[in-house]
Amino acid sequence: MRPAWHPDVRAFDVYEAAGGEPVARFYLDLFPRPGKYKGAMQDTMRPGRRLPDRSWQQPVSVLVANMTRPAAGRPSLLRHIELVTLFHEFGHVLHDTLTKAEHLRYAGTETERDFVEAPSQMLEHWCWEPAVLSGFARHYQSGQPLPDKLLAGLIAAKNVSSGILTMLMLARSTLDLAYHSAGYRGDSTATLAGVYAQHGLRHMEGTHLQSGFIHLFGYDAAYYGYLWSQVVGDDMYTRFEAAGPLDPATGAAYRRTVLERGGTTDANQMVRDFLGRSPSSAAFLRGIGLTGAA
Numbered sequence: 001m002r003p004a005w006h007p008d009v010r011a012f013d014v015y016e017a018a019g020g021e022p023v024a025r026f027y028l029d030l031f032p033r034p035g036k037y038k039g040a041m042q043d044t045m046r047p048g049r050r051l052p053d054r055s056w057q058q059p060v061s062v063l064v065a066n067m068t069r070p071a072a073g074r075p076s077l078l079r080h081i082e083l084v085t086l087f088h089e090f091g092h093v094l095h096d097t098l099t100k101a102e103h104l105r106y107a108g109t110e111t112e113r114d115f116v117e118a119p120s121q122m123l124e125h126w127c128w129e130p131a132v133l134s135g136f137a138r139h140y141q142s143g144q145p146l147p148d149k150l151l152a153g154l155i156a157a158k159n160v161s162s163g164i165l166t167m168l169m170l171a172r173s174t175l176d177l178a179y180h181s182a183g184y185r186g187d188s189t190a191t192l193a194g195v196y197a198q199h200g201l202r203h204m205e206g207t208h209l210q211s212g213f214i215h216l217f218g219y220d221a222a223y224y225g226y227l228w229s230q231v232v233g234d235d236m237y238t239r240f241e242a243a244g245p246l247d248p249a250t251g252a253a254y255r256r257t258v259l260e261r262g263g264t265t266d267a268n269q270m271v272r273d274f275l276g277r278s279p280s281s282a283a284f285l286r287g288i289g290l291t292g293a294a
């Protein structure tokens with residue numbers, strides 16, 4: 001066991017398939033405990049980078065979550081949404097783990113703010129793939145794989161409320177941009193009501209949603225990056241859709257053209273290099289059920 005800050009935490013060293021020295025390490029801190037951060041997140045503990053003596057500093061990252069703790073005779077049984085969260089955060093871990101950027105300013109997740117979520121948004125697609133789920137999603141007592149009918153039901157329900165959720169994301173992105181416009185001195189609630197009306201949403205009189213909108217701080221006019229990253233992530237996934245989600249050659253190409261480069265190359269260029277074409281929003285529109293089959 002590698003040492004960690006709590007007995008619940010597990011450390012993993014990452015090796016190339018060919019072996020050799022570990023290239024990175026990540027920690028999984030998955031269960032709740034008093035005083036711990038309540039949500040799910042990934043963080044860079046030590047970025048990969050070239051040191052002044054030309055040696056390579058191995059990246060170390062952590063995935064923090066609050067999954068159901070295993071109990072006597074009952075393992076931690078993840079809901080599908082928890083699985084999606086786990087894959088999402090692991091997308092950030094992969095980004096930090098596989099970086100080959102020389103300078104820490106561009107290491108792994110240090111990309112443009114409106115691209116950083118794309119590798120994670122993309123990895124969420126694996127949670128909906130029968131070929132992936134059949135590898136581990138089994139009944140904890142009988143060992144039976146997830147029934148086809150159950151998975152088909154999950155996929156069929158994927159786009160419930162996708163319209164309203166997307167409009168909410170658009171409204172909040174627009175609001176974030178409005179508040180951060182140069183010289184903005186408006187009434188923040190009136191601005192909110194106006195933006196909501198513009199998006200076909202109703203602002204409830206007497207409420208102040210903006211006071212609990214934590215992404216207004218830190219993201220500062222870049223909240224739209226979540227939705228934009230989804231557009232980019234869905235687009236990148238089309239190559240895996242064509243080749244199969246577990247195709248090693250496609251995975252290696254993705255690693256080389258996107259993850260290894262961190263923020264050293266313009267995100268648009270990385271997407272072009274991986275897809276071999278110009279970026280497109282078609283897969284995103286299909287994914288939320290606006291066009292064709294999801």
Ligand SMILES: [Zn+2]
Pocket residue numbers: 088089092117120
């Ligand atoms: Zn994320």
